[in-house]
Amino acid sequence: MAAGLKVRDEVSMQGNLQLSNPHDWMNMGNVAVLQKWARQLKSLRDCVYDDGQWEMVGRFVMLVHPIKQYQVRLLKLVAEEAGYEFIEIDGASLIENVLADREFPVDAPALVYVPQGEWSALNDQGGVGSEKLAEFYEKLCVYLKRFASPRQIVLATTGVSYSEINSALRSVGCVDRRFIIPRPSFAEMGNAFIELVGRKRCANSLLDNPDRVGMLLSVEFEDQRRQGLLALGMQRAAHDQSRQLTYDDLVHFGVRGSADIDLVPERDDNMLKRVAIHEAGHALVAYFDSNGANVPDYITVLPGRGFRGVSVDSYAYMGEIHGKHSYEDSRHKIRVLLAGRAAESMVLGRTKIGTFGSRSDLINASAVAKELVGLCGFSDDIDFVDCTSKNLLVTEEDASPSEQSHVEGMARKYLAYQYEHVEKILQTTSGLLIQLSEELIKKQVLLQREVKQILTFGCA
Numbered sequence: 001m002a003a004g005l006k007v008r009d010e011v012s013m014q015g016n017l018q019l020s021n022p023h024d025w026m027n028m029g030n031v032a033v034l035q036k037w038a039r040q041l042k043s044l045r046d047c048v049y050d051d052g053q054w055e056m057v058g059r060f061v062m063l064v065h066p067i068k069q070y071q072v073r074l075l076k077l078v079a080e081e082a083g084y085e086f087i088e089i090d091g092a093s094l095i096e097n098v099l100a101d102r103e104f105p106v107d108a109p110a111l112v113y114v115p116q117g118e119w120s121a122l123n124d125q126g127g128v129g130s131e132k133l134a135e136f137y138e139k140l141c142v143y144l145k146r147f148a149s150p151r152q153i154v155l156a157t158t159g160v161s162y163s164e165i166n167s168a169l170r171s172v173g174c175v176d177r178r179f180i181i182p183r184p185s186f187a188e189m190g191n192a193f194i195e196l197v198g199r200k201r202c203a204n205s206l207l208d209n210p211d212r213v214g215m216l217l218s219v220e221f222e223d224q225r226r227q228g229l230l231a232l233g234m235q236r237a238a239h240d241q242s243r244q245l246t247y248d249d250l251v252h253f254g255v256r257g258s259a260d261i262d263l264v265p266e267r268d269d270n271m272l273k274r275v276a277i278h279e280a281g282h283a284l285v286a287y288f289d290s291n292g293a294n295v296p297d298y299i300t301v302l303p304g305r306g307f308r309g310v311s312v313d314s315y316a317y318m319g320e321i322h323g324k325h326s327y328e329d330s331r332h333k334i335r336v337l338l339a340g341r342a343a344e345s346m347v348l349g350r351t352k353i354g355t356f357g358s359r360s361d362l363i364n365a366s367a368v369a370k371e372l373v374g375l376c377g378f379s380d381d382i383d384f385v386d387c388t389s390k391n392l393l394v395t396e397e398d399a400s401p402s403e404q405s406h407v408e409g410m411a412r413k414y415l416a417y418q419y420e421h422v423e424k425i426l427q428t429t430s431g432l433l434i435q436l437s438e439e440l441i442k443k444q445v446l447l448q449r450e451v452k453q454i455l456t457f458g459c460a
Contacts, residue, residue, distance in 0.1 A: 028070045029184040034063075034078055037179065041082035045109050045152060054149040058177030060140075062165065063158045065181045069223045071158035072113065074181070079111040084154075087112050091119035094155075095136050098143045109152035116157055120165040137166070141173035186214030186319055193217055196231040197245065201238045205247035213250060215319035220254040233258035248447050251298045255310060263302045265444060272441055274344060274354055275301045275309040280437035281343025282311035283446075285425055286336045287455045293317050294332070295452045300445040308357065311340075314448065327378060330368055334415070335422050337365040342422045343433060369414050374399065374407035380414040383421075 040057045047053070065071045079086035087110050094114050097104060104112065114120075119136065148155060162170065162178050169175045184192075190210030194202055206213060221227050230253055238245050256263075266272040279299045286294045294317040301309040313336070321329050341358040372378045379391040391410065395403050426433060436454050440446055446454075 028067075028074060029065065029181040029188070031074060031181055033179050034074060034181070035081070037061075038078045038081035041078070041084060041109075041111075041154065045083055049150050049152075051145065051149065058154065059144040059149050059173070060155040060157075060169075060175045060177075062162060062175050062178040063156060063181070064160060064162060064178055065158070066160055066183045067222065068158075068160070069225075070181075073224070075111060075113055075156055075158065082111070083109070084152075085110040089114055091115070091117035095119055095132070097147075098136055098139050099132070101139075101143065101147070103147050103151070104153055106153065110154075112153055112155045114155055114157050116159055116164065120157060120169060122164070122166055134168075137168040137174075140169070141171075144173065184214075185211070186218065186322075187211040189214035189217050193227060193231065196227065197234050201235060201245055203244040203246045206245060206250065209247060209316075211319055212247065212316045215315045215322070216250060216254050219315070219318065226258075229258045233260075236260075248298075251312065251315075251447075255298055255300070255312060256304060263304075265302060266308065271308070272301060273437070274348060274352070274357070276437040276440045277343050277347050277433070278340035278354070278357060279309040279311045280433055280440055281339040281341075281426060282336055283451055284343075284429055284433050284436060284455065285339035285422055286311070286313060286332075287451070288425055288429060289332050289335050290317065292456075293320070294336075295448050295455075297448045298445070299440060299451060301440055302444050327372070327376075327382070330372055330376075331383075331418065334365045334368050334418050335425075337361040337368075338415070338419050338422050339426070342419060343426055346423065346426050346430070347433070347437075365415060365418075366411065369411040369418075370407055373410045373414060374403075380410045380417065383417065 037057070044050075044053060044057060063071055063075060065074065076086050078084075085107060087106050089104070089112050091114060096102070104110070106112070119133070144155070147153075157165070157175065159165065162180075165175060187210045190213030193213060194206055194210060197206075199207065217227060221230050233253060234245050234249060237249060266275060279301060283296045283299050286296055294314050297312050297314050299309070299311040304310065338361065340361055341353060344353045344357075373380060373391060375394050377392045377394050379385070379387070381390075382388065395407070399407060432455055436446075436451070439450070439454060443450075
């Protein structure tokens with residue numbers, strides 16, 4: 001076999017997978033167009049060569065999918081469905097074959113996958129040379145018609161946008177067919193994961209909320225590799241504890257990862273109190289600033305990798321606002337991020353605030369504030385000045401020194417205003433803040449229903 005060619009053994013290991021089986025592709029989006037294409041390829045497999053038919057099916061196609069991990073997997077399933085061998089060839093070998101008018105040394109029929117590289121780049125990035133690439137682009141159409149299609153060989157590449165590849169390739173006879181697969185819904189992702197874990201292992205809190213499960217996965221475990229490890233970890237938990245898995249179990253894994261670990265409580269009482277107040281501040285402001293819509297799924301003072309405690313926003317709330325963010329949603333995010341530091345200041349005193357405990361919160365809040373004023377055209381005083389036309393000049397590319405100075409100055413003022421608002425929320429709910437922090441110290445972990453109970457009715 002020529003250098004650069006390799007058969008993907010994973011296809012043969014897939015058994016009798018078919019695109020018509022929803023468990024194979026449900027979490028990868030609506031793939032009806034790929035199912036149709038697979039049937040078209042299959043229909044040509046045993047037919048006398050007809051150039052017109054191959055032009056309709058596509059000699060070189062591009063699969064566009066927003067999640068990179070799904071792209072090759074979908075091509076493998078198409079090959080399996082159509083009865084084609086799935087082969088990968090690197091870009092350098094493709095160029096060599098085309099320029100030498102040399103046939104692919106593969107058994108047909110075959111779906112040949114060519115990952116993007118310098119052969120497809122928008123600009124020549126070196127290594128091949130512009131003259132050689134120009135000759136490759138010029139000969140590719142003829143090559144496909146002469147050597148590929150007559151042997152029932154179809155080429156494919158993948159990406160997240162058709163515009164990623166050189167315009168010379170985006171022409172009739174070259175990469176002239178593309179399949180765009182929209183991102184799967186959260187419910188699709190959740191249902192697929194539940195199937196992976198095993199429905200019989202899952203309690204109703206998982207089975208009845210696939211959209212919430214999918215939202216958590218998209219934030220914490222989007223790629224297939226990590227979802228596989230997560231599913232196995234949950235299966236082991238169900239086996240070891242002889243019970244069904246709940247949504248709370250999934251949230252726990254979302255925070256801690258899929259590793260087996262004995263969680264060691266914070267032993268310093270002063271540090272434990274500070275962490276509890278900090279996390280309680282996040283949770284309290286999340287609840288009251290959203291009018292009860294964002295009740296944290298999970299808050300804890302048990303240390304983990306990179307944190308001493310954590311408060312996790314409601315994944316259901318995140319799913320509700322996903323793709324529909326308004327100014328108020330971004331403002332809410334900033335207020336929640338600032339609330340931990342503000343709670344420490346109010347309860348412990350300004351000079352007792354932890355030095356690095358709020359650093360990541362401040363970094364994230366600063367980034368959102370800069371986006372609001374620098375990219376979205378909001379002014380620092382939008383909350384109390386009836387004017388929305390004050391800061392409409394936004395940066396499109398890298399900001400100039402003067403633009404950067406303007407954005408940073410306005411963002412700094414904006415964060416100060418929001419911090420003052422957070423302080424007012426905490427001052428008016430200080431009793432609940434203390435109750436929540438004390439309950440957190442006692443139980444170490446509070447789940448959403450417990451947080452809501454305290455913030456709604458107080459401790460019993």
